[in-house]
Amino acid sequence: MxxxxxxxxxxxxxxxxxxxxxxxxxxxxxxxxxxxxxxxxxxxxxxxxxxxxxxxxxxxxxxxxxxxxxxxxxxxxxxxxxxxxxxxxxxxxxxxxxxxxxxMGCDRTEVLIKACDVGKIIGKGGTKIRELQNESGAHIQVGKPCDEDFGQTTSVILSGSVDSVAKAKHLIEDFLNNFSSKSDGSSCSGTGGTETAVVEPEPQKPQIDWAKASRIFEEAQKERWSKCPPLHKDFYIEDPEVANMLPEEVQRFRKANNNIVVSYVFDEVESGIPNPVQTFEQCFAHYPEILEEIYKQNFEVPSPIQCQAWPVLLKGHDLIGIAQTGTGKTLAFLLPALIHIDMQPVPRSERRGANVLVMAPTRELALQIEKEVNKYNYKNIKCVCVYGGGNRREQMNIVAEGVEIIIATPGRLNDLVLAGIIDVTSITYLVLDEADRMLDMGFEPQIRKVLLDIRPDRQTIMTSATWPEGVRRLAQSYMKNPIQVFIGTLDLAAVHSVTQTIEIVEEDDKYPLQESHAKVSMGTGSNMIGSKPWKT
Known part of the structure; x- marks a missing residue:
């Protein structure tokens, strides 16, 4: 100090x-x-x-x-x-x-200055007042604020010879006048001897041209994605029998198959929606290896969502599939994905990474999808399942060996993307399975972060059991004119194929009632019993 x-x-x-x-x-x-x-x-x-x-x-x-x-x-x-x-x-x-x-010859003069000018006279560390003393030869002393004007002014006492005092007074007046002129004439304010800094005019903030910024961003995005390899999405060869179906026949078929409802989500256009297929052969006749894999599973006919989703996906449209769990949604997006991988113009050996990315909310669902993919041995296409809680090193090694399908939970996927293990810029076929559950679990930021690095001309599929506002907003942001396929009805609060019975009982009667239902339902089929406290 x-x-x-x-x-x-x-x-x-x-x-x-x-x-x-x-x-x-x-x-x-x-x-x-x-x-x-x-x-x-x-x-x-x-x-x-x-x-x-x-x-x-x-x-x-x-x-x-x-x-x-x-x-x-x-x-x-x-x-x-x-x-x-x-x-x-x-x-x-x-x-x-x-x-x-x-x-003899000594003079003492008192000069009044504004209280806010005291600091200017003293200067930083007393440098200015020493300079004035040395130049004038007089002694300069700063006094107390004046009581008469409630501290608006402060006395400065000048002592020394008559000439030195006069010179000191002149120097002080010139200095304060010059200081005021350099500050554009702005005067100090405040009371009680408080020093107020000179207020300079605030520079005008630059106006942002948002239209120009948006245009620059779009140009940069176009330049970035123009370097991507070519992409083909339309592999559908419509069966003549399907193409010749009359509109009445199409309506009857959709009505009979659990009331299939098909429409564009954000446009009123009704044309361009392909007719539903009724058999596996009508859809995959030109892909015999796919048909062989289907026959191995002993399926008889496609499920309602498969009948309508396969033609839409093979045509290269974005799809939103709304159906309950267990209605065949996984196979609805899986078989077109296999064809999508195989039919790209760039050979698989020259691609930078996987083509298909399936995002699922939980590890259980991700492992279930992986199990379903492994049932179909088509063109030696490989997949990997990356999820939190699994062996990270093992998952990284499988990705490094080369895969075409990545099944992932959002957290682990972001982890491996940030680590540089997975490159999502090669993805051309994106599936958000059970999107409503992912949003309910708080994965929307991770989903949006991943989508920013996937090429915008990709094909996007979103499946959900419900159609809440969050799913609708996500679809509107990242899908291009998607076709929506509803199975059943928009009132998806309950599963209409299951009979539900609700009984309100006292707490002590719950266990005996459950035991009674269990005995009655033995051998009669599948039953599910749930209980929860009733709050009024």
């Missing part, structure tokens, strides 16, 4: 906007001390003088003992001085706040 003293022993004045104090202490001379509260090396007294009270506080008895005289006198140029006698003479010049003991 700088105590305000120079190493050469000269006194230094500290200034504040309220009052100032002058300290006199010995230096490293013959009889000087090194600090105000330290003992004089040669046994002198250290003196402290307040500018406003003409009193001297004495402390620190000398080492050699003896009495030291404190004499107030006059030096050669008429300014006050103190003499400290300690086997020698050590003169200190300082200004006392008491009476002025000037001799």
């Amino acid at each position: 700088n105590d305000g003293w120079n190493s050469d022993g000269e006194s230094r004045t500290e200034y504040t906007p309220i009052y100032s104090k002058t300290f006199a202490r010995g230096g490293n001379g013959r009889s000087g001390a090194t600090g105000r509260d330290y003992r004089n090396r040669h046994g002198g007294r250290n003196s402290y003088t307040n500018n406003y009270k003409s009193e001297v506080r004495e402390s620190g008895q000398g080492i050699r003992g003896g009495r030291f005289e404190h004499n107030r006198g006059q030096n050669r140029d008429g300014r006050n001085c103190q003499e400290y006698s300690s086997g020698g003479r050590n003169d200190r010049e300082y200004n006392s706040g008491g009476r002025n003991d000037c001799g």
Whole structure:
């Protein structure tokens, strides 16, 4: 901490906007001390003088003992001085706040300045006031704020010769006038002696041209994705029997198969929606290896969602499939995905990564999808399932060996993408399975983050058991004119193929009632019993 003293022993004045104090202490001379509260090396007294009270506080008895005289006198140029006698003479010049003991030709003038100009007169660390004193030859002392105007002004006391005082007054006035003009004439404000900084006009904030920024972003995105390999999405060869179906026949078929409802989600256009298929052969006659894999599973006919989803996906449309769990949604998007992988113009050996990404909300569902994919051995297409809680190193090794299908939960997928293990820019076929559950579990930020790095001309499939606002918003943001396939009805609060019975009973009657239902249902089929407290 700088105590305000120079190493050469000269006194230094500290200034504040309220009052100032002058300290006199010995230096490293013959009889000087090194600090105000330290003992004089040669046994002198250290003196402290307040500018406003003409009193001297004495402390620190000398080492050699003896009495030291404190004499107030006059030096050669008429300014006050103190003499400290300690086997020698050590003169200190300082200004006392008491009476002025000037001799002939000495002047004392009081100048009033605005309270907020005090800091300008003092300067940083007292540099400006020392400069004014050195240039004028007068002693400049900052007084207390004036009580008459409630501190609006502060007195500055100038003492010295008549010429030096006049010069000091002139320098102060010129300095404040120049300072005000440099600050564009802005005046200070505030009361009670508070210094207010000069207010400079605030620079005008630049206006953002959002249209231009959006245009630049779109151009950058086009340039980024223009380097992607070519993509084919339409592999559907419609069976003549399906193509020749009359509209009435199409309506009857959809009505009979659990009331299939098909429409564009965000457009009113009804044309361009392919007719549903009724057999596996009508859909995959030109893909015999796919038919062989289907026959191995001993399926008889396609499920309602498969009848309508397969033609839509093979045509390259984005699809939103709304159906209950267990209605064949996995196979509805899986078989077109296998054909999509195999029929791309770029050979699989030259692709940078996987083509198909299936995102699922839980590890159980992800493992179930992986199990379903492994049932179909088509063109040696490989898949990997990455999920939290699994062996991360093993999952990374499988990805590094090369796969065409990645099944992942959002958390682990983001982990491996950030680690540089999975490159989603190669994805051309994206599936968000049970999207409503993923949003309910809070995975929307992770989903949106992944979608930003997948090429925008991809084919996107979204399956869900319900159609809430969050799923609708996600589809509108990341899908291109999708076709929506409903199985059943839009009232999906309950599964209409299951009879549900609700009984409200007392807490003590729950277990006996459950036991009774279990005995009755033995051998009669599948039953599910659930209980939960009823709150009113």
